[in-house]
Amino acid sequence: MLSFKERVDLLKSVYIFSKTPPNVLENIAKLLQEVFYEVGQCIVSEDSHPEGLFIIVRGKVQVKRGNYFIQQLGPGATLGEQALLSAEDHWASVFASEDTVLLCLDRRGFYTQVATRIEVMRAIISLQAAQFRDLSLREIPGEARSKVERMPLFRERNHQLRETNLKLEQQTEAIKAQNEELLWQKKKPGRKNEGKFWSPWSKLPNSTNGSKPTKLP
Template structure:
């Protein structure tokens, strides 16, 4: 799979972008940076202010809440997406278990895209409404 195809597949995994078409995902992909993280490194720290979202292309990470290991994340999974919307504090820490390749999308780049592309903004807002509805009324879909 070509690097760009891998990035599109990874971005498509974010529920926030489920309603976006391939052209829109390509626009979002152009805003991302591919970074590598060594095993054992902390990627984000619980309580820190968030300014970006991460999508795992390769490798395994673990989510830590307080001192408890909550779950492992692998390729196609993501974390930090709430930071794209509100720039709030991280709700958990995430550590690299193995060497990793991540796509990183910054909040300023994402907000700029929403300003420039109202179609993407509308789709993201519709998806957010669905997510909120699902949280308020689980199973009512």
């Protein structure tokens, strides 16, 4: 089981948290749960509601859409941030390709500690753009049938990423404008800032239970 310091250090190495202040990372680390999935176990189900953000500590996972293999991810990779931010169902399924340990931040922790961070939002947008380039430039098999089968998936993913990035950019600008207004009110003479920093996620989605991991003690 990871110590608190090891959890903070892991967060520092994760791309979407690379510019997040240490005190915020410590707050996030306090909310993380360490979970274990056996080889072949489903971590995220396609078309299911997002339950949290996952960070791979050890092991590897496969991302699949239907029967189509998309990519394999290893330690330091994150799962679920796109579905959480877009408030949409998961686009693909994720399976443990070997025994895998992850850290999980549940929805409430994600929305209160992560979703209002502008630097995280921008990192997620950048990460999604890189993932799209990887999908578009990946070598297509020589068989014509495989090419035909691949194109609908590519178009679907392209459209979804564009829509999600647009939403994230709009939400980022809204957070930035509102937080700047609150800071201005706080600094204004004779005025007290009685509000809290605003988040565009005022309602949390309902939970759905999928494959249950083993929580580590």
